[in-house]
Every structure is written in C-alpha cells, then in structure tokens.
Amino acid sequence: MNSVLRRCQLAPLLLLLAACASSPEPGDTEPSAPTRLVAENRSSFDMDIYSIKPGQPATRLGLAPAGESTNFSLPPTLLAGGAVTRFEARPIRGGDSVLSEPFSIRRGDDVTWSIPPQ
Numbered sequence: 144m145n146s147v148l149r150r151c152q153l154a155p156l157l158l159l160l161a162a163c164a165s166s167p168e169p170g171d172t173e174p175s176a177p178t179r180l181v182a183e184n185r186s187s188f189d190m191d192i193y194s195i196k197p198g199q200p201a202t203r204l205g206l207a208p209a210g211e212s213t214n215f216s217l218p219p220t221l222l223a224g225g226a227v228t229r230f231e232a233r234p235i236r237g238g239d240s241v242l243s244e245p246f247s248i249r250r251g252d253d254v255t256w257s258i259p260p261q
Contacts, residue, residue, distance in 0.1 A: 176251035178217040180230065182207040183257040186241075190232035190258060194221050195242075201231065207258070222250055232258045 182192050184207040192215060193201040204215040221228060227245035234240070238261045246254055 178219075178222060178248060178250055179253050180204065180215045180217055181212055181253065181255045182215065182230070182232070183212045183255065184209060184232070186210075186232070186234070186238065186258050186261045188234035188236065188238045188261060190234055190241075193231045193233065195229045195231055196221065196224070196226055204230075206235075207232065217248065217254075219250075222248060230256050234261075 180192070180194075182190075184190055187209050189209050190207045192204045192207050192213075194204055194217065195201050202218070202221065204217070205213070207213040227247050229245050230243040232241040241258050241261075243256050246256075248254055
C-alpha cells in the first residue's frame with residue numbers, strides 16, 4: 144500500500160521535472176535584436192569607422208562614404224563588459240580624425256552618430 148501511495152506522489156513530480164527539462168518549441172524563442180550604428184558622414188571625405196572601448200584595440204566597422212549615412216552591425220563583443228564605447232572616423236585621404244562622444248550601448252540599440260563636415 145505504501146508503495147502505491149509513493150508512486151502516486153512521485154508521478155506528478157516526475158511530470159513537472161520532464162516539462163521543465165523539455166526544449167522550447169521552434170517559434171518560442173525570441174531572437175536578440177541586432178545592435179547598430181548609423182554613421183551620418185557629413186564630411187567631404189570617405190571615412191573608416193572604428194569602435195573604441197577602454198583597454199581594447201580599436202575595431203574597424205567599415206567604410207562610411209562621404210555625404211552618406213551608413214549602417215553598421217555592432218559585434219556582441221563590443222557590448223560585453225558594459226563600458227562606454229566611442230567611435231572614431233578616420234579619413235581615407237587627408238583631413239582629421241573625428242572622435243565621438245561616449246555612448247552607453249545595450250543589445251538591440253540603434254545608435255546614430257553624426258560626423259561633422261570638414
């Protein structure tokens with residue numbers, strides 16, 4: 144009798160554990176939103192855009208053509224650690240580099256940076 148009672152008490156617990164351990168349905172997980180930088184290059188120079196985090200080497204994001212807005216996907220490594228990030232625009236030929244103000248960026252953010260005319 145005790146054996147039957149224990150089995151009846153154990154069955155709901157096992158069902159609960161099995162439900163918690165199962166994998167989610169394919170459509171149930173929400174993909175993380177991309178994190179992007181929009182570089183508005185108002186300069187007359189094509190610029191290479193870099194991300195700069197304290198204590199790390201600059202990471203090249205890509206080219207922002209003169210007079211255009213360009214979208215860059217920010218790598219997850221840029222978001223790790225929670226430190227502020229700055230961006231640097233380095234002209235391909237001539238002109239001066241431009242350093243952005245510090246940005247606090249979180250996953251899924253869209254950051255807009257306007258590079259002034261030169």
